[in-house]
Structure formats: structure tokens, C-alpha cells
Amino acid sequence: MAPHLETAVTIVGGSVVGLSTALFLAAQKVPFILIERHKGSSPHPRAIGWTHRTMELFRSVGLEQAIMAESSGKQGKPRRVKAKTLNGEWYEESHWGGKPGGNDAGAPPRGDFSSLTPVQDVAVSQDKLEPILRGRVLELGGDLRLGCTMTSWSQDDDGVTVTATDPDSAPFTIRSQYLVACDGAHSHIRADLGIPTTGVGYLRTVRSILFRCPAIDHHLERGIHQWSLSNDVLDSAFLVTYSDGRWALMLDSPNGTANPLPSSEAAQKSLLRAAIGSPESTLPDSAITILAHGQWDLAGSVAASFSSSKPGRVFLAGDAAHALPPNRGGYGANTGIADAHNLAWKLAAVWRGLSKPSLLETYDAERRAVAMLRHDQIFVRPDYRRYVAGTEWEREHLGQVEVLDDVAVELGQVYRSSAVVNLGKGEGEGLPDVRRPEEWKGQPGTKAPHLWFELVKTDGTSGEEISSLDLFGREWVLLSEDGRWRGEVCRFVHVGRVVREVKQGEFGERFGVGVSGAVLVRPDGYIAARWESIPQTEDAREIVKRTLSQVAHWPSS
Structure with a gap:
């Protein structure tokens, strides 16, 4: 059996x-x-x-x-240029989000993420x-x-x-x-x-050769990691480095046809020399090591x-x-x-x-x-x-979709579901799908912002410095400067650590609450609910209990 x-x-x-x-x-x-x-x-x-x-x-x-x-x-987005061959002239650098500052030359400006994330x-x-x-x-x-x-x-x-x-x-x-x-x-x-599935669907099949060629590694000194190539041998090719001595040549055709790769290693190395721009006399077969080859479908679809x-x-x-x-x-x-x-x-x-x-x-x-x-x-x-x-x-x-800020797409997209409660004006429906994280102010459905805290020891002195993100993981977390939220709330959420801001006033500003307000954060670090101040008409325990019953989908007692 x-x-x-x-x-x-x-x-x-x-x-x-x-x-x-x-x-x-x-x-x-x-x-x-x-x-x-x-x-x-x-x-x-x-x-x-x-x-x-x-x-x-x-x-x-x-x-x-x-x-x-x-x-x-x-770090940062890979830089890409056009060229006939790797050894030839490089031109027309393109950037992931379009032209940086209206100029296509040079590296795109790298944003300062230190205020947005600890990593x-x-x-x-x-x-x-x-x-x-x-x-x-x-x-x-x-x-x-x-x-x-x-x-x-x-x-x-x-x-x-x-x-x-x-x-x-x-x-x-x-x-x-x-x-x-x-x-x-x-x-x-x-x-x-x-x-x-929906989306653009299947577009073409791409063939690839993974290889090592120490003779070309010096090209990495210029900070480029991707090359769009086109010459008499390679109609439409793409060369990429993994910055560890490995390179990959990817081949497709403008009309989407995908001829199989040559079966012999010698013929594959001939294609690699056409991409590099070196004849066999200066780049013999012994200078190139083919590691693997294969093909994959270029497509875009969402279930x-x-x-x-x-x-x-x-x-x-x-x-x-x-x-x-x-x-x-x-x-x-x-x-x-x-x-x-x-x-x-x-x-x-x-x-x-x-x-x-x-x-x-x-x-x-x-x-x-x-x-x-x-x-x-x-x-x-x-x-x-x-x-x-x-x-x-x-x-x-194409006319309906605008290119969005890359940081906003990565760190600033809103979740809308029954695991988020919308408690007031400007929260939930009606908000844009994405914003840069520093533009959000603790609205439910957004990712909790990163700010630095000091752990407070039992004697009141400062301990290690941690990110607000380090507070989230397995449990629901309630954040507040007002001790009145504590007490019975401990039954439902993790409020066991006492921390203080490294930068005074940053918590209220970044989370959009007053000194008596509170924010309820899910285990994944997304804000489920917030209260700008402690309500005067209802017990904090009952407020949090009712909210958690909704957003955490508590079973009926």
C-alpha cells in the first residue's frame, strides 16, 4: 500500500x-x-x-x-544600451521608467531609500x-x-x-x-x-545560451549590464550579465518566429562571437565555456x-x-x-x-x-x-495606462479587501491604486511606513534601534503613544514591547494619528485600521475587539 x-x-x-x-x-x-x-x-x-x-x-x-x-x-535597476556588438560602440541608453530628467544619457538617478525601508x-x-x-x-x-x-x-x-x-x-x-x-x-x-487568464498573452519564444567568457568581463567596469544587439548575423538579440562571470545571450525575431538553436557547440559559439564582436582568431572556442542552453516563452498573463x-x-x-x-x-x-x-x-x-x-x-x-x-x-x-x-x-x-513611479509600484500599492476597514473620509475607495510611500499617511490598506524606534529597557533607558517593520510578523500589532490603549487590548494584539521614536513626532506624522490615536497593523505589515484619537464614547477594548472581529475574520464565539 x-x-x-x-x-x-x-x-x-x-x-x-x-x-x-x-x-x-x-x-x-x-x-x-x-x-x-x-x-x-x-x-x-x-x-x-x-x-x-x-x-x-x-x-x-x-x-x-x-x-x-x-x-x-x-543595486538599482540594471542599465541597458543598444549596440551592434558588445565590443563595438554603445549608444542610446534606455531607462526602465523612461528618460531620467529628460536626458537619455548616463545612469538614471538612484533614489534614496533610507527613509522608506531599512533594507x-x-x-x-x-x-x-x-x-x-x-x-x-x-x-x-x-x-x-x-x-x-x-x-x-x-x-x-x-x-x-x-x-x-x-x-x-x-x-x-x-x-x-x-x-x-x-x-x-x-x-x-x-x-x-x-x-x-487575461493579459497580452503569448508573444514569442526566446532561445538562450548561458556561458562564461573571461575576456569580456572587463566591460562591466562601465556599469552597464544589458545590451540590445542587432547586426548582420543577429537580427534581434539581447545580452545580459549576472555579474558573477556568467553571461546569457537571448535570441528572438521581430516577427516572433523561433528557429531552434544550432545543435553543435561550435555553431553556438559562433553566435556568441557575433554578439561579442570578436573573430575566432582573437576569441577561439577555448575562450568560451557554454554552461547551458534552452528556450522560454515571452508572455504576459494574469489568472x-x-x-x-x-x-x-x-x-x-x-x-x-x-x-x-x-x-x-x-x-x-x-x-x-x-x-x-x-x-x-x-x-x-x-x-x-x-x-x-x-x-x-x-x-x-x-x-x-x-x-x-x-x-x-x-x-x-x-x-x-x-x-x-x-x-x-x-x-x-496603451492610451489608458500611464507609467507609474517605480517606488510607488513597489512600496505604495493599496490593498482593498475585507481584511482592511475604512473608517473615515479619504480612506479606502477613492484613493489612487498607488502612491509613493512617503505620500501615504497611515491610511488603512497601505503598507505601514518604516521609521526608527529605540527599544525601551525595563529601567527606562534606550536599547537597540529597530525599524517599525521589525515589530510585525506573526501577530496583529497595535501602535499608539497613548497608554490608555494598552490594558485589556493586550488580550487581542501584540503590544508587549515599549519603543520610542528616534525622531520626535515622526510616528504621528507618518501614520496620520494624533498623540492619543492608534494604528492596527496586520501580520504582513499592512495597516488594517486606525483611529486618529482615542474615542471618548466607547471603551478601547471594545473598539479593537469589534474591528479585529471584522478584519481578522474572527470565528463566532
């Missing part, structure tokens, strides 16, 4: 989003089993840039320093990030089963059953309360659910729903929910990691019995809007505009 396993959550797919889902569930002490058909990471580096928000999430589970240690040191964005290739995530998941007691392939699945009112084979092809089954599908852009689980309909026990995350092509904004894998974090704390609350299953419905409400906005932002920008020229999407959207 095949082994039968039981757990709270089954995760199908163990790439970066599946591993992130496992990581955030493990941090919440939720039991799970992750199955992944491969035994390790892909040899292709794939994603490389991890945004400030992603690093905030990894900081919350103790991984910030480990990831920083693997970083190439490059830095990093450049670490995905094949180096994933082992760090796997290691931390195992440290936290997670169950990762690599080399295991799902063969079938089903859901009913009480849970989900997954049938799979182990590395020796022996079958086993997993019974869990929930299933998270992280099985990629061609998700079998999404297809089984019959969930359609019509990120979860199954009733009984609602299956959720899509990452590329299974939104296939977004590689882009300089970091809107692909980073978006999937944020999916994982949003879903994990909600699964934890429901699994513990602290919230009703209806809380899980807010995952789709909050994350699908983010994915749709980022999809549109990718294709309205110069990097991808040529790919959608003449398409139905361009006719319907």
Missing part, C-alpha cells in the same frame, strides 16, 4: 515562490509538505534582482544578511538564492521533498488529496487542508481548475482568479497566478514572493482557528490587483512596448 501522509498545506512546486511559501509557513509554524520534481535549482540563473519589499520579507524570517552576503554589490535591494541570481531559502526552511523544520512529481490531485469539502511519485517512482499520497500551486506559467493545477471556487482549498501563486516576463522593475518573481507572504499568514490564522476561512478570500482580492497593475506597467514601458505593437492589448490599454 502506498504511504499516506497528512499535513496542513501541500505546496506543489519548489522554485523560488514555492520555497518562499514554505519559508513563510515554516516561520508561522504551520506544517506543510512541498513536492518538487527537480532535485535542485535550474542551471539557468533566471531572476537576479530582489527588491526592497522582497528583502523586507526575507529580513522578517532572518535571511537578510545571508542574502546580502551573496550579492554582487550591484537594500540586492542582485543575487535565483540559482544562488534558492539554496539559501531551502536551508532556512529546513532549519525551521520544513518538509521539502525534491525529486517528487505530482501525478493527480483532488479537493473536497474537507481538504485536498495529492498523489505523487518519489525519486524512485514509488507512489505516495498527501492529505492536507489546503493546496498552494506554485507549478509555473503552464500550471496543470490552474488548468485543472479551468481558470482562464482570472487566484483561488478555486468553493470549497476554495486551492490557491495559485507566482507564475501559476501571473506570468510576467523578466523586467528591470523586478515585477516577476518578486511579485510571487509577496503572494507567498500574503497567503502564508492567512493560512496560518485559519489553520490555528483564529480566523474563519473567509479570510483566505482576501488573498485573491489583494494580490490579483497587484499582479494586474504590474502586468500593465511592464508592457506600457519602453522595454516591452515593441512586443505589444499592433496587438489588441495595445489598442485597449
Whole structure:
């Protein structure tokens, strides 16, 4: 008889989003089993840039320093130029958000993020990030089963059953309360659910060659990391460096056709020399090492729903929910990691019995809007505009979608769902979808701002300095300068640490409350509710209790 396993959550797919889902569930002490058909990471580096928000999430589970240690040191959006060959003249530098300051020359100005976040964005290739995530998941007691392939699945009112084979092809089954599908852009689980997608759709197939060539590494000294190439041999090509000695040449055609790569290594190296601009006499085959080659579909799509309909026990995350092509904004894998974090704390609350299953419905409400906005932002920008020229999407959207501030897209998008309560004028409906984070003033649905606090020791002296973001994680948190909110409120939210502002008056200004006001923050660091001052007509305990009953979807007592 095949082994039968039981757990709270089954995760199908163990790439970066599946591993992130496992990581955030493990941090919440939720039991799970992750199955992944491969035994390790892909040899292709794939994603490389991890945004400030992603690093905030990894900081919350103790991984910030480990990831920083693997970083190439490059920060900010990659710079891109046009050229006939790498060794030839470089011209027409293009920027992710358009021309910086009306001038296309030179590096785009790098914003100062120190007032917005305690972390830095990093450049670490995905094949180096994933082992760090796997290691931390195992440290936290997670169950990762690599080399295991799902063969079938089903859901009913009480849970989900997954049938799979182990590395020796022996079958086993997993019974869990929930299933998270992280099985990629061609998700079998999404297809089984019959969930359609929207967006620009399939555009073309791209072929790629991953290689090393030490003779060209000196080009990195000029600060450029991406090259759009076109010459007599390469009609439309793209060269990118991973800043660790690895390079990738990507080939497509303006008409979208995708001829297969030459099968011989010698012919592939000939293509690489055409991109580099060196003849065989100066760049022999021995100077180039081909590491891998393959192809992938360039497409943009967002699932019509990120979860199954009733009984609602299956959720899509990452590329299974939104296939977004590689882009300089970091809107692909980073978006999937944020999916994982949003879903994990909600699964934890429901699994513990602290919230009703209806809380899980807010995952789709909050994350699908983010994915749709980022999809549109990718294709309205110069990097991808040529790919959608003449398409139905361009006719319907190009004049309607404006290029938004990149920091606003990453750190300033509003969540609208039943896990957020709108308490007054200027909150919730009617607000823009995104703003730069410093323009928000603690409105419910926005990300809690970063500011520096000092922990106050029991003797009243100052302790270590922490970010406000370090206060959030597993519990709901109430922030207030007024001790009258304390007392009975401790029954419902975490208010166990006493902190004081490093900069006097910053808390009230950034969170939009008076000295007697309070802010209720969710475990993911998003503001659920706020009160500009303590109400005079009702007990604070009852106010917080009633609000939590709504936004945390408390079960009936």
C-alpha cells in the first residue's frame, strides 16, 4: 500500500515562490509538505534582482544578511544600451521608467531609500538564492521533498488529496487542508481548475545560451549590464550579465518566429562571437565555456482568479497566478514572493482557528490587483512596448495606462479587501491604486511606513534601534503613544514591547494619528485600521475587539 501522509498545506512546486511559501509557513509554524520534481535549482540563473519589499520579507524570517552576503554589490535597476556588438560602440541608453530628467544619457538617478525601508535591494541570481531559502526552511523544520512529481490531485469539502511519485517512482499520497500551486506559467493545477487568464498573452519564444567568457568581463567596469544587439548575423538579440562571470545571450525575431538553436557547440559559439564582436582568431572556442542552453516563452498573463471556487482549498501563486516576463522593475518573481507572504499568514490564522476561512478570500482580492497593475506597467514601458505593437492589448490599454513611479509600484500599492476597514473620509475607495510611500499617511490598506524606534529597557533607558517593520510578523500589532490603549487590548494584539521614536513626532506624522490615536497593523505589515484619537464614547477594548472581529475574520464565539 502506498504511504499516506497528512499535513496542513501541500505546496506543489519548489522554485523560488514555492520555497518562499514554505519559508513563510515554516516561520508561522504551520506544517506543510512541498513536492518538487527537480532535485535542485535550474542551471539557468533566471531572476537576479530582489527588491526592497522582497528583502523586507526575507529580513522578517532572518535571511537578510545571508542574502546580502551573496550579492554582487550591484543595486538599482540594471542599465541597458543598444549596440551592434558588445565590443563595438554603445549608444542610446534606455531607462526602465523612461528618460531620467529628460536626458537619455548616463545612469538614471538612484533614489534614496533610507527613509522608506531599512533594507537594500540586492542582485543575487535565483540559482544562488534558492539554496539559501531551502536551508532556512529546513532549519525551521520544513518538509521539502525534491525529486517528487505530482501525478493527480483532488479537493473536497474537507481538504485536498495529492498523489505523487518519489525519486524512485514509488507512489505516495498527501492529505492536507489546503493546496498552494506554485507549478509555473503552464500550471496543470490552474488548468485543472479551468481558470482562464487575461493579459497580452503569448508573444514569442526566446532561445538562450548561458556561458562564461573571461575576456569580456572587463566591460562591466562601465556599469552597464544589458545590451540590445542587432547586426548582420543577429537580427534581434539581447545580452545580459549576472555579474558573477556568467553571461546569457537571448535570441528572438521581430516577427516572433523561433528557429531552434544550432545543435553543435561550435555553431553556438559562433553566435556568441557575433554578439561579442570578436573573430575566432582573437576569441577561439577555448575562450568560451557554454554552461547551458534552452528556450522560454515571452508572455504576459494574469489568472482570472487566484483561488478555486468553493470549497476554495486551492490557491495559485507566482507564475501559476501571473506570468510576467523578466523586467528591470523586478515585477516577476518578486511579485510571487509577496503572494507567498500574503497567503502564508492567512493560512496560518485559519489553520490555528483564529480566523474563519473567509479570510483566505482576501488573498485573491489583494494580490490579483497587484499582479494586474504590474502586468500593465511592464508592457506600457519602453522595454516591452515593441512586443505589444499592433496587438489588441495595445489598442485597449496603451492610451489608458500611464507609467507609474517605480517606488510607488513597489512600496505604495493599496490593498482593498475585507481584511482592511475604512473608517473615515479619504480612506479606502477613492484613493489612487498607488502612491509613493512617503505620500501615504497611515491610511488603512497601505503598507505601514518604516521609521526608527529605540527599544525601551525595563529601567527606562534606550536599547537597540529597530525599524517599525521589525515589530510585525506573526501577530496583529497595535501602535499608539497613548497608554490608555494598552490594558485589556493586550488580550487581542501584540503590544508587549515599549519603543520610542528616534525622531520626535515622526510616528504621528507618518501614520496620520494624533498623540492619543492608534494604528492596527496586520501580520504582513499592512495597516488594517486606525483611529486618529482615542474615542471618548466607547471603551478601547471594545473598539479593537469589534474591528479585529471584522478584519481578522474572527470565528463566532
